[in-house]
Amino acid sequence: MTLVTEPSSRLMETSPESEGASFSTHITIRELQKRFGNNTLYERFDLDLPRGEIISVFGPNGCGKSTLINMIAGIQPYEGGDIRFDGKTIAETRIGYVFQNYRDALFPWMRAVDNIAYPLKLAGIDARERKRRIDRLVDVFDVVFDLNRYPYELSGGQQQTVSIMRALVVDPEVLFLDEPFSALDYEMTLVMRDQLQKVLRATRTTTLLVSHDLDEAIYLADRLLLLTRRPTRVAAFLDVPITRPRDPSTTTDPEFVALKAQALGIFQAAVRSR
Numbered sequence: 093m094t095l096v097t098e099p100s101s102r103l104m105e106t107s108p109e110s111e112g113a114s115f116s117t118h119i120t121i122r123e124l125q126k127r128f129g130n131n132t133l134y135e136r137f138d139l140d141l142p143r144g145e146i147i148s149v150f151g152p153n154g155c156g157k158s159t160l161i162n163m164i165a166g167i168q169p170y171e172g173g174d175i176r177f178d179g180k181t182i183a184e185t186r187i188g189y190v191f192q193n194y195r196d197a198l199f200p201w202m203r204a205v206d207n208i209a210y211p212l213k214l215a216g217i218d219a220r221e222r223k224r225r226i227d228r229l230v231d232v233f234d235v236v237f238d239l240n241r242y243p244y245e246l247s248g249g250q251q252q253t254v255s256i257m258r259a260l261v262v263d264p265e266v267l268f269l270d271e272p273f274s275a276l277d278y279e280m281t282l283v284m285r286d287q288l289q290k291v292l293r294a295t296r297t298t299t300l301l302v303s304h305d306l307d308e309a310i311y312l313a314d315r316l317l318l319l320t321r322r323p324t325r326v327a328a329f330l331d332v333p334i335t336r337p338r339d340p341s342t343t344t345d346p347e348f349v350a351l352k353a354q355a356l357g358i359f360q361a362a363v364r365s366r
């Protein structure tokens with residue numbers, strides 16, 4: 093395990109963006125400024141995010157995890173600063189977004205297959221190509237349920253699978269997932285984690301995943317972004333060099349346990365600090 097940045101070190105104050113990390117930068121965040129009324133959430137926030145990796149975002153309740161990924165995804169505005177994707181703006185970047193609550197995320201009047209095809213239709217992609225792309229996703233996801241069903245006919249896990257397929261069908265440059273499994277039961281969560289791991293390893297999509305479950309955050313991550321309380325800073329940006337594919341037994345590997353203890357220590361220090 094490699095500690096990329098020390099929590100709340102002097103170094104961090106001047107250069108919070110993963111000092112010493114060797115990665116190809118995909119997303120560059122500079123001087124980001126965000127407040128709600130008098131409540132400052134981000135103040136001159138800088139961060140570089142690597143290409144083709146799964147980045148888990150973990151931090152105290154209400155520290156601004158959702159707001160951060162939403163600002164990066166262009167869903168929420170910010171008062172100052174700049175976010176670039178290989179130098180491009182969000183408008184020039186293809187993204188996919190998976191919402192926390194699958195119940196509200198799918199169009200209930202559309203069959204699953206039409207939900208997935210929807211962003212392709214919007215982009216003017218013809219029926220043949222739409223089918224080709226969806227068939228490919230059905231393969232990687234090993235979909236065994238009937239995509240001709242309506243969302244209400246599917247289980248929570250199946251609906252969330254449809255949401256993730258809809259986000260991936262555009263072949264996004266960046267995928268955003270905000271606590272995607274938090275509305276699912278535990279068994280389904282385990283299945284979905286592995287499915288997501290498999291698909292993202294295959295596509296190598298730059299992925300930002302918010303999770304409030306530290307096990308899950310580490311399990312899925314190539315890197316773990318730990319945030320402080322508000323005003324939010326980077327507490328640490330840790331490399332997660334645990335071998336893949338990971339399976340539920342990984343969570344008891346000494347390497348996993350040690351990294352989790354380290355992350356927990358940083359998290360607790362970040363929660364305590366003012």
Ligand SMILES: Nc1ncnc2c1ncn2[C@@H]1O[C@H](COP(=O)(O)OP(=O)(O)OP(=O)(O)O)[C@@H](O)[C@H]1O
Nearest residue numbers: 128129133151152153154155156157158159160304
């Ligand atoms: N639209 C809004 N108006 C006012 N305050 C907001 C708004 N959205 C978020 N906030 C506040 O900003 C802070 C960060 O919210 P955000 O939802 O980004 O945090 P989070 O880390 O995702 O929290 P959680 O762990 O609960 O998911 C919170 O204090 C929240 O109350």
Ligand SMILES: [Mg+2]
Nearest residue numbers: 157158159302
């Ligand atoms: Mg949130």
